[in-house]
Amino acid sequence: MALSGMRGLSVFISDIRNCHNKEQERLRVDKELGNIRTRFKNEKGLSHYEKKKYVWKMLYIHMLGYDVDFGHMETVSLISAPKYPEKQVGYIVTSCLLNENNDFLRMVINTVRNDIIGRNETYQCLALTMVGNIGGKEFSESLAPDVQKLLISSSCRPVVRKKAALCLLRLYRKNPDVVNIDGWSDRMAQLLDERDLGVLTSVMSLFVSLVSNNAEAYWNCLPKCVRILERMARNQDIPQEYTYYGIPSPWLQVKAMRALQYFPTIEDPSARRALFEVHLLLLLYST
Structure with missing residues (x-):
């Protein structure tokens, strides 16, 4: 929480920290809430900076466990x-x-x-x-197409695309109709080829949710999951920041295996053999 230039906010936090008991804290919080409420009643005279200061105070009070039912x-x-x-x-x-x-x-x-x-x-x-x-159904109906465009855009940086993937996951959970199965099967297969592990981990969270509702529609993505696990098992192109206690991106491994459990039993011998070898490598790597 940036306090530079917000003396009133700094003083309020200091006052709270200097309270000797819960009753003193409650009285100080009630006094501050009353002051904020009064200032908001004269909102026309408030600048964006002043609003920002009071809203930060409201958040701090909320973090202390008090109800903030106005503003x-x-x-x-x-x-x-x-x-x-x-x-x-x-x-x-x-x-x-x-x-x-x-x-x-x-x-x-x-x-x-x-x-x-x-x-x-x-x-x-x-x-x-x-x-x-906090996006709900209204947000999903209004924003899902734009969020999808960001996710599949080649011009967006990874930091935006991984947030877009998680945002779309939220919107999909609120309204599954926002993702067209016919069009998204091939797109998801392309997204699972992503090399950036931050984006790929976020995309995999979305993929798990999609296949949990309709695995048959995403059958073409199954080999991609196996390749992802193989990449993890062989520690291929795994940045150090995604290695946890010597294990390459364990969170992505878990998500990929969670996605696989929704698919029917793999009948193709070569695919089954590849998956078995990958799991064996992962087990050996983790011991």
């Missing part, structure tokens, strides 16, 4: 702010204080979409992260 409109409105510091606060605090059923979220669907389809990667990441956490 949601002011929080959401920061998402539409033109400057990054205010927009960032709007996205972060909205994700923490609101849920998918909050009516105020409808106010910013267009703004969120503009951030997703815009060219500012930072704004794209903020929007995708929020939707991936």
Whole structure:
């Protein structure tokens, strides 16, 4: 939580830390909530900076375990702010204080979409992260096509694409109709050829959800899962940051094997042999 230039926020946090008991803390929190409520009633005189300061305080109070049942409109409105510091606060605090059923979220669907389809990667990441956490059915109907485009785009950086994959997973869980099975089988097969392990791990989370509902539609992806496991087993092109206690990307291995369990028994002898060899290598590697 960036406190530079926010003396009021720093003082409030210090006051809370200096409280000797829970009762003192509660009284200080109630006083601050009353002050914030009063300032929000005169919202026309508040700058984006002042809103940001009070919204940060609301988040801190929420983190302390107190209910914050007001100020949601002011929080959401920061998402539409033109400057990054205010927009960032709007996205972060909205994700923490609101849920998918909050009516105020409808106010910013267009703004969120503009951030997703815009060219500012930072704004794209903020929007995708929020939707991936609290996006509901309305968001899925409005944003799923744009999120899919980011995921399959060759011009997007990995940081955006992996957030797009997890965002699409959330939208798919809320409304499975947003992913067209006929068109996505081949796309998913291409996505599973991804070399960046961050993107691939996120894509695999989406793939597990897809095959759990309809494995037959993604039969063409099964060899890709085997190749991914083979890559892990042979430690081929695995960056050090994805190696955990000497094991290449164990989380991706688990996701790939979880996806395989949804497919029918493999009848092709060569495919079965390849899968057996991969599992044997993984077992030997982990011992």
